[in-house]
Amino acid sequence: MRVTGTFAKLAMLLAVMSLSASEVVAQATSIPQARQISIAELVKLLQPPEKGNPLIIQVGSHVLYSQAHIPGSEYIGPASSDVGIQQLRKRAESLGRTRLIVLYCGCCPWNHCPNVKPAYDALQAMGFRNLKVLYIANNFGADWVDKGYPTAKGD
Amino acid sequence: MGSTKTWTVVAALAILLGAWLFFTRHNRASRASLPQGQTAPAPDFTLPQLNGQTLRLSSYRGQVVLLDFWATWCVPCREEIPHFMALQDKYRADGLQVIGVSMDDGPEQVRTFCQEFHMNYPVVMGNAKIGELYGGVLGLPIAFLLDRDGRVYAKHIGATKPEIIEKEVVSLLQTRPS
Numbered sequence: 597m598r599v600t601g602t603f604a605k606l607a608m609l610l611a612v613m614s615l616s617a618s619e620v621v622a623q624a625t626s627i628p629q630a631r632q633i634s635i636a637e638l639v640k641l642l643q644p645p646e647k648g649n650p651l652i653i654q655v656g657s658h659v660l661y662s663q664a665h666i667p668g669s670e671y672i673g674p675a676s677s678d679v680g681i682q683q684l685r686k687r688a689e690s691l692g693r694t695r696l697i698v699l700y701c702g703c704c705p706w707n708h709c710p711n712v713k714p715a716y717d718a719l720q721a722m723g724f725r726n727l728k729v730l731y732i733a734n735n736f737g738a739d740w741v742d743k744g745y746p747t748a749k750g751d
Numbered sequence: 752m753g754s755t756k757t758w759t760v761v762a763a764l765a766i767l768l769g770a771w772l773f774f775t776r777h778n779r780a781s782r783a784s785l786p787q788g789q790t791a792p793a794p795d796f797t798l799p800q801l802n803g804q805t806l807r808l809s810s811y812r813g814q815v816v817l818l819d820f821w822a823t824w825c826v827p828c829r830e831e832i833p834h835f836m837a838l839q840d841k842y843r844a845d846g847l848q849v850i851g852v853s854m855d856d857g858p859e860q861v862r863t864f865c866q867e868f869h870m871n872y873p874v875v876m877g878n879a880k881i882g883e884l885y886g887g888v889l890g891l892p893i894a895f896l897l898d899r900d901g902r903v904y905a906k907h908i909g910a911t912k913p914e915i916i917e918k919e920v921v922s923l924l925q926t927r928p929s
Contacts, residue, residue: 657822659854662879664889673856676824703891705909708826735890738908749879 623713624706624729631716633698633728638666639745650728651691655680655715656701656736658751664741666700667748675701675715684718696726702736790902793818793895794884798852798875801862806850806875809901815842815923816897817849817916820877820888823864824855827910828892832868834913838920839872845924846899852877854888896920899928 633641641650652669654661661671672687673680688697697719701711712729719727732739741747793816797807808816819835821828832851839849851874853861858876865874882888885895896905896919905919 657824657854658856659877659879659882660889663882663887674824677860702889703822704825704827705890710824710826734909737887737889741887741889 624709627713627716627729631727631729632731634731635739635743635745638698638730642668642746650696650698652698652700653684653687653715654701655684655699655711656703660703660736662750664736664747664749666740667746669700669748671751672715674711675699675718676710680711681714681718684715685722688719688722688724691724693723694726695724696728697724698728698730700730700732700736702730702732702740704735706731706733790898790904793897793901793903794881795901796881796884798877798881800873800875801858801865806873808850811848811850812901813899813928814846814848815899815920816901817847817920818852818895818897819849820852820854820882820885820891820893820895822854822891823860825891831892831894831910831913832870834916836868836871838913838917842920842924847920847924848872850875852881854882854891896923898923899926 638650638652652666654665654669654671655673655675657674658671665671670687672684675681675684691697699712699715699719701709701715703709703711709732716727716729793808795807795809797805800806808818817835817838819828819831821832823829835849835851838847849872851870851872853874854877855861861874861876864870877888885893890908892907892910894907894911894916895903896907896916898904904923907916
C-alpha cells in the first residue's frame, strides 16, 4: 500500500513537471497569428520603397546578439528576466503608441522561446497597438543567418 | 482497495502523459548536422569557470568530451542537463568529460543554477567569440561531441534524445587516441 502511494506521488510529480514545462514553452505559441510577422514580410518591409521604419528590438541573449543580429535592431536583454522587462519598458515608455515595433529573439525554436511572449505582453500592456513579433521557427542562425539575410555583428 | 486501484490508474496515466510530452518534445528539435565519422578539429579555447579558475579545452585531449552550449533561460537546455549529469557519472571512469558553455549574459544566474542542480561537470562562461569559433552559436542548445583526439565527431542542434548522445559516447569511448 505504501509502495503504491509513493509510486503514485512520484508519477504525479513527473506529470506536473512535464505539464509545467510545457506551459512555459507554450507561451510563444499563444501570441496571436495577427501579431506575428514572418521573416519574408519583415525583409520586404525593410527594403525600399516599402521601408516601414520599424523599431526592431532583440529580446534575447547579448552573447547571441553580438554574434549576429538584424541590422539596425536594438538589444534590450532577455525578456524572460525582470531586468530585461524593465529595460524594455524603459526603452518603450517615450515612444508613440502607434509606432511599429517588431520584437524578435530566435534563441530557441518558437515553441521553446521564453523571451518573446513576456516582451509582447509588456508592450501590449503599455498600449502599443502596432506591435509585431518575428516568427522564427527554429533559431536565428538557421532561419535568418543561414538563409543569407542581412546581418550585423557586435554591440 | 478501490482507492488504491484508482491511484494506480492515475499514476499510470500520469507516467504515460509525462513520457509522451518528453519524447514528443525531444523528437521535434533534435538533429545531428555532421554525418557520423566526419570529423574536424574542435577549436581550442580557454575560458573562465564559475569558480574563478580557467578551463582549457585541449587539456582534456585523450578524453571524450561533450561540449554543451546552453543558457539558464533555455528550457530545452535545462531539460538536457540531468541527462548529461547522468552520463558524466556513468562514464567518468571510462574517460568522458562533459563541459558546459553558458551563453548567459552574466555568471550570477548560472552560478545559482549550477548550485541548485548540483551540476557534476565544469561550466565556463561563453562569449560571442567562442560562438563564432564554433560556427555561430545562434540557437540553443547546441552540443558538440569530441573524440579523444579533440576532433568534432557530432554536432547536435536543439534538444537531442539522450539515447542518441549516449550511443555516440559509448562508441567513442571504445576508441583510443591516435
